[in-house]
Amino acid sequence: MTTGRTGALLVVGDVVTDVVARHRGPLAAGTDTAAAIRTLPGGAGANVACWAAHAGCADVRLLGRVGTDTAAWHERELVAAGVRPRLVVDPEAATGTVICLVDTGAAAERTFLTDSGASLRLEPADWSDALLDGVARLHLSGYLLFTEPSRALAATALTAARARGVPVSLDPASAGFLERLGVDRFLAFAEGLDVLLPSRDEACLLTGLSDPADAAVKLSRLVPLVVTKAGADGALVARTGAPPARIPATPAVPQDTTGAGDAFTGAFLAALLAGADPREAAASGCRAGAEAVGRVGARPAVPGRES
Numbered sequence: 001m002t003t004g005r006t007g008a009l010l011v012v013g014d015v016v017t018d019v020v021a022r023h024r025g026p027l028a029a030g031t032d033t034a035a036a037i038r039t040l041p042g043g044a045g046a047n048v049a050c051w052a053a054h055a056g057c058a059d060v061r062l063l064g065r066v067g068t069d070t071a072a073w074h075e076r077e078l079v080a081a082g083v084r085p086r087l088v089v090d091p092e093a094a095t096g097t098v099i100c101l102v103d104t105g106a107a108a109e110r111t112f113l114t115d116s117g118a119s120l121r122l123e124p125a126d127w128s129d130a131l132l133d134g135v136a137r138l139h140l141s142g143y144l145l146f147t148e149p150s151r152a153l154a155a156t157a158l159t160a161a162r163a164r165g166v167p168v169s170l171d172p173a174s175a176g177f178l179e180r181l182g183v184d185r186f187l188a189f190a191e192g193l194d195v196l197l198p199s200r201d202e203a204c205l206l207t208g209l210s211d212p213a214d215a216a217v218k219l220s221r222l223v224p225l226v227v228t229k230a231g232a233d234g235a236l237v238a239r240t241g242a243p244p245a246r247i248p249a250t251p252a253v254p255q256d257t258t259g260a261g262d263a264f265t266g267a268f269l270a271a272l273l274a275g276a277d278p279r280e281a282a283a284s285g286c287r288a289g290a291e292a293v294g295r296v297g298a299r300p301a302v303p304g305r306e307s
Contacts, residue, residue, distance in 0.1 A: 008059035008134050009052050009269055012157055013045015013141025014119035015064035015074050015087065016096035018298060020258065024104045040297040041077040042098060043119060044173055045141035047259045047298045051266025051288055053082030054300035057273055060084065063131060067094035067118045080302045088126045090118035100258050102296075110258050116147070123149035124156045131157075138166050139269055142173030145189060146181055158192050169195035171265050172202040179205065187222060196223040197265050200230045212236060216244045227268065227282055229261050229289070235282045247282040252290035259298025263288040 023035040049062040065088040066074050074095065078085040096117035102110045120143060132138070138161040144154040161168045170193050172178055178186060183206055190196055196219060198206065203215035203226070212228055216238035220226040228236040231249070238244035267288035271281035288300075295301065 007136030007273075008061055009049075009057050009137050009139065009273060010061045010063070010131060010135045011045050011049040011052070011139045011141070012063045012122070012144065012154070013048065013139075014043040014096060014116070014143045015041075015046040015062070015066050015078075015085075016043035016098050016117070016119050017070055017074075018042030018098050018100055018258070020100045020102060020256065020297060022102045022104050022256065022296065027101070038296065040299070041074055042100075042259065042298045043096065043141075044143055044171065044262050045139075046074075046078060046083075047262035048139060048141070048171070048266040048269070049083045050078070050081040050299045051259075051263045051292070052270040053266075055267040055270035055284065055288060057270035059134070061131070061135070062086065063122070063126065064088070065090055065118045065120075065122045065126065066096075070095045077299075077302075081299060086131070088122065090121055093118040093121055095119070100256075102256050102258065104255075110256065116143070120144070120147040120150045122153045124152050127153055127156050127160070129160045132160060132164055132166060135161075135166055136273055137269060138168045139265070140168065140170045142171050143177070145186060146174075146177045151189075155189070158189075162192060167194040169193065169197060169265075169269060171197045171261065172199070172206070175199070175201045175205050178202060183208075190219075190223055193223045195225045195227065197227050197229065197261075197268070199261055200228055200233075203228045213238075213244050213246075217241055220244075225278055227278065227285070229264050229285070231257075231260070231289075234286055235264070237278050237282050239278070245279050245282075247279060247286055250287045250290035252293050254293040256296045257293050260289045260292045262298060263292035263300070 096119035264285035268285035
């Protein structure tokens with residue numbers, strides 16, 4: 001595992017429009033449920049990039065695909081967040097949209113309705129090895145693995161990064177989509193990774209084990225560094241089959257848990273690039289996750305704008 005490399009972080013992943021509906025209590029089937037609704041920029045890949053920039057990474061780049069409908073807006077939002085976007089504009093598909101139903105009860109739990117749109121139509125033709133010029137780390141959004149074109153793009157990017165000695169990380173992204181893809185197919189791809197950042201549920205699904213610590217250890221025999229995100233229980237850092245280090249969570253009062261895992265990942269990668277060891281980087285990730293759940297939306301606050 002290499003830390004402290006000089007250079008940029010390149011994120012390849014999804015850019016979507018989030019429609020966040022915050023309601024209290026169960027949805028009332030067949031009638032109205034009062035909610036506060038906002039339209040915000042999102043997407044796991046884009047969120048990771050924004051949180052990495054927010055955490056102090058000076059050069060964060062993003063490759064994503066959007067529709068003509070919101071391309072200019074998304075580019076402005078990414079630039080304002082300190083990210084250098086390379087957005088491929090899809091002539092046929094609209095930008096992906098996710099409806100985030102957020103229960104404003106104590107847990108601020110969320111449910112997603114996802115239309116991936118252009119975001120998962122990335123394809124190998126959108127890739128150039130020149131994207132790796134000056135890059136010290138490559139991060140892939142796990143959502144890329146859930147369609148054939150974007151899975152081929154992810155494989156192309158992984159191969160190019162390994163040829164240059166650039167470490168590659170991946171966040172599995174969604175337990176539901178993982179089940180649909182198939183654990184074996186995911187693990188076959190993961191063999192080429194340097195860092196895997198699953199949630200607790202994803203780690204258990206990928207290993208068939210019920211204990212997240214055991215799952216992290218098992219995964220770290222496949223991927224050298226596994227960092228399992230466990231929400232209010234913090235994180236587990238496992239390396240090459242050794243017992244995991246437990247990193248405590250940063251206390252927070254949740255308003256919206258959308259993007260908390262992306263915040264962790266972005267801050268974690270920024271800390272690695274700054275020379276932190278994995279445990280220190282995971283602590284940075286926990287702090288960012290706490291900041292994320294304390295605000296509505298999946299991105300950090302942009303300087304000069306109201307929260």
